[in-house]
Amino acid sequence: MRKGRIVKVSGPLVVAEGMSGSKMYDVVRVSDKKLLGEIIELKGDLASIQVYEETGGIGPEEPVYSTDEPLSVELGPGLVEPIYDGIQRPLDLIKDLVGDYITRGVSLPALSRKKKWKFMPEKKKGDRVTGGDILGEVQETSLVVHKIMVPPDIEGTIEEIKKGDFTIEDVICRVKSDDGLHKLTMMQRWPVRIPRPYKGKLPPHIPLTTGQRVIDTFFPIGKGGTACCPGPFGSGKTVIQHQLAKWADAEIIVYIGCGERGNEMTDVLLEFPELKDPKSGEPLMKRTVLIANTSNMPVAAREASVYTGITIAEYFRDMGYSVAVMADSTSRWAEAMREISGRLEEMPGEEGYPAYLGARVAEFYERAGRVTCLGSDHREGTLSVIGAVSPPGGDLSDPVVQATLRVVKVFWSLEDKLAARRHFPAISWLNSYSLYTADLRDYLKKEVGEDFINLQRDAMRLLEEEAELEEIVRLVGLDALSPSDRLVLEVAKSIREDFLHQNAYHEIDTYTSLKKQYNLLKLILHFYYCSKESLQKGASITDIEKLKVREKIARAKYIIEKDADRITDLEREVEKETKAVKNA
Amino acid sequence: MQREYRTISRISGPLMLVEGVEGVKFEELVEVELPNKERRSGKVLEIDRDKALVQIFEGTAGIDIPTSKVKFLGKGIEFPLSLDILGRVFDGLGRPKDGGPRIIPEVKRDVNGAPINPYARNYPNEFIQTGISAIDGLNPLVRGQKLPIFSGSGLPHNHISAQIARQARVLGKEEEFAVVFGAMGITFEESEFFIKDFTNTGAIERACLFINLADDPAIERIATPRVVFTAAEYLAFEKGMHVLVLLTDMTNYCEALREVAAARKEIPGRRGYPGYLYTDLASIYERAGRIKGRKGSITLIPILTMPEDDKTHPIPDLTGYITEGQVILSRTLHRKKVSPPIDVLPSLSRLKDKGIGVNKTREDHADIYNQLYAAYARGKEAQELAVILGEAALSEMEKLYYNFAEIFENKYVSQGEYENRSVEETLDLGWKLLTMFPTSELKRIREEFLAKYYDKFKGETL
C-alpha cells in the first residue's frame, strides 16, 4: 500500500505529500486512526483530501494510506430499512459497536456479510446475459423484491446459476465471456460520483401521486421528474419531504437527511415503521432507505451523502422500479462544497460558492429520469428527485436556489407569509409551477376525470382573480365589489381553506387520493357554478355566503377515503340550497 | 520532542503564528506565557508543516514576539466534571470564578463533544408546562427540544427565560433537574438578574453557571457554549438529570466567531459572518436532545438579540434553520404593555404535535391552537385593513375578528411575569375566547370537540 505524509490540517481539509500515483476521488485513510478521506485535488505529489471524520488531534508527519479505489457504495440485499451516514456506514451497527456518540475511525461494511438471503434464479445455465439482465430475485422485505442484476459491464453465457440461501459474498452465478469467467455475487460496488448507466431516457408521463392536494392537483411532479421546494426556515420543507416519503406512490424511497436535524431522522425512524403503506398495508419503512448526515456530523461526509443516496436510488431504478429521492436540504450540501472549496483557496463565485456550483447541482438532478433500463427486457424504471433548498432569509436570489431552478421542472415556492398564517402546506399557488402538466394531462383525464383539467384551470383562475380583487379591497373596501366579485372571493377562500390547506398531522387529512381530490374540487366549483347561476337570477350574495352547505363543504376533506362518494352527494345539496336563495 | 517554543512570528487580532513547531495537532490546546508570567490559553486553528496558527481566547494584548513562550499541551480543551459543578460559577472557559475550590474531576471531557448518533436519539415528546399561555397553548415546549428566543435589544427576553426556568415542570413527575447557564458578553446587571432569580427560587443549588461578561475577553465566548454543553451532557446523560440549558446572548458568540474569521482573512459569507456559521452553530445546538435508554435530557433555550429586529439577519436565520422552532418577541406588543410580548404568528414550536393531546395535555389542544392561530391571523389582517379604510369599512364578521385579536393579545398572550397558568387554564381560556365566534367559523375544530366544549364555555367571562 502506498503511503504519503500529512503536511497540513485545516478543518476537514488535509494536505499530504508523497501522493503521486494517486487518482482524483480516490479514497484514502488518514493517520493511524484510519480516518476516511477522499482526494479532491492533486498538485505535483501533493494531494488535498477531504476527510469524512473530525480531524481534531491530527497533525503533520502522520501517514496517509491510499486505497486506489474511488468512493463507492455497496449495492445488494440489505439496503432497505437500516440507516446510513453520508458515506454509507450503518449507523445502527455503529451504535451497537461504539455507543450513543459517533466516534472516529469506525469501519463497518454497509451490508451484512453474515445474513443469508433466499435467492430464486430466473435464468438458467446456457442463457446469454448482458449487463442489467435480471438473474433472479430476493424477497428483501415484505414490500421489496430485490432483483439481482448482471453488473453493467458484463456480457456472456451462464455457466452455472445457484438457488438457495446465500450471503452477499457467495458466488451465485458464473458467467463466461470473451474476456474470461466472471463470478457473480448478489453485491455490486459502484462509485458514487458516476451515474449508473441506462439505455435511454424518456419524458415522464405518469404523475408521482403524493396525496398532497396542492401538489397533485396544481403542481404535479411526473414519475422520473425533478422538483424543488425552497423556503425560509419553518416554512414546511421537511414536512413536505416527509409527507412525500410517506405517501408518494413510489416503490422505493431514498430519504437523504443532508445537514439537517438529528431529531427529524429519529422522527422518521420511529414513525415509518408504524405507518402503513396505503396500498399494501405493510409498514412504510419496508420500502425506505435512510441516509442521515445531520448538521453536527462531519461536513465532508455531508457533501458525499447526496451522491451516496442517489447512487442507491439509481440501483433500484435499474431493477425497473419507480424510485423517489428526497434530499433535505441541498443547501447544506452546497454549503459543504463551499466550505471545502474555501479551504482549497479556490476562486469563489457568488456568495463564496465555488464557480462549479451550478454544474454540480445540474449533474445531480440530471441523474433523475424515466429510463429504459439496461438489460434485454426493455423494462422501464423511474427516478424522481425532490430537493429542499434553504436560502438565507428565504431570499430566492440565493445562488443555490437559482442554480436549482435552472434545472428542475417543478417549483413549490414555500412562503413565510403563508406559514405565519398556518396555511400549510405553505406552497404559494401564485408563484409555484410545474412544467409536467402537459405531459401528465392524458393520464389525469383518463384516470381521474375527463373534466379534471378544466376544474384545475377554473380553480386557478379564481385564485388569480382573488389576488387582483384583494388589491381593490385594500384600496376601497369590500362594499365596492359587485356581488359576482364577492362570490369569487368567497369561493377562492373556500379553495384555499377547504382544499389547498392540508394538515399533515391530521389522521385523515394527511393523505388524499386523486379521486377524492377530484371530488373535493368538483364540489367547491359546483358551489361556484350554482351560486353564480342564482346570482344571475337575482339572488342575494349575503344569503349565499351564509348557506348551511358551506360548512359541509369545509368539512368534506375529513370524509374518509372509503366514503369519497359522499362528497359527490353533497353536490345535490349545493344545488338545492343555492336554488332556494331568495332574491336580494 | 520539544513542546515549548519562543518562535512566534506574527500576531494579529486574536491570532498568532508560531513557526518551527513539531508534532502539533489540529485543535490542540495551547498555553502562552507572557513576559509578565501571565498565562493565556489558545487552540490550534490550522497547522501547515511547521507553522501553527493559534487562536488566543483571552486576546493577544501583551503578547510579544521575542520573549513570549508557547507550549502545546498535547490534548484538546477539556473540562473537569463531577457533581460538584452544581452550585458553582465558572468563567467562559470553565475556570472557577466564585473563589471556590478547583473541581476534583470524576472525568474530564473534551469540550467539543461528539455528534449524537441519530439512531441513538429518542424523540422529544414530553410536554413541559412553562405556565406561559403563549408558549404552552400555542408553541408547546417538550423535553429535549431546542427552542430559541429571538429578541431585540431592550426587550424582556431575560425575564421570560428566567420565568421559564422558574416555572417549567413536566406534569405528574418529580425528577432531578438542573439548570446550566451560559452567559456570553452580557452585562453585569443582566448576569446578576439571573443569579438573583436562581438564588431566590433555590435553583442556584442545582445550577451551574458559566459567565463571560461584556468586558471579559471576547474570543473566550467561542468556548463558552461548548463548555456549557460538556457540563450539560454529563449531568443529563451520565447523572440522569433533566437539564435546561440557557445560552445568552448567542449574537455575541457569533460576533466573536466573525472576529476570528476576519483575522484569518477568510472569504466572508453574508454580512461578514463566516460561511460555516451554520455548521458551527449546529455543532452546539444539536448537542441538546434525548438519548434512548438514558434517563436525562437536555432542553435548550438559546437567547439572541436580532440586529435591527431583523429575522433574516444571519444569526437568527441560521439559528432558526437548526432549532426546532422559535419564540419571537415583538417591540410593538412590548410597547402595548403586553407581557410577555410574544409575537404569536411568527413563533413556532415544531415538536408540539408529539407532545400534546390525549394523556399529555388534552384531546382538543391541537385543534384549539390551529383555530386560535387562524383567528388571530385573520384578526390581524382586519386590523391592518382598518388602518387603511377605517373600522367602519369592515364587515360584521371582520369586526368580530378585529375585536378578537385585541382581546387575545390582552387576555391570552399577556399574563405578567409572575402568573403561572396551568395548561388546563390556558386551554380553557382558548375556548372562552373562541366562543366569541359562531361554530360555523370554527372550521379547524373537530365537531366532537365543538359538541363537548363549545356550550360549556360560551358566554363565560374572561
Ligand SMILES: Nc1ncnc2c1ncn2[C@@H]1O[C@H](COP(=O)(O)OP(=O)(O)OP(=O)(O)O)[C@@H](O)[C@H]1O
Ligand atoms: N402540512 C403541514 N401541516 C401541518 N403543519 C405543518 C405542515 N407543514 C409544516 N407545518 C408546520 O411547520 C413547521 C415547520 O415545518 P418544517 O420543519 O417542515 O420546516 P422547514 O421548512 O423544513 O424548516 P427548516 O428549513 O428550518 O428545516 C412544522 O413543525 C409544522 O408545525
Ligand SMILES: [Mg+2]
Ligand atoms: Mg427542515
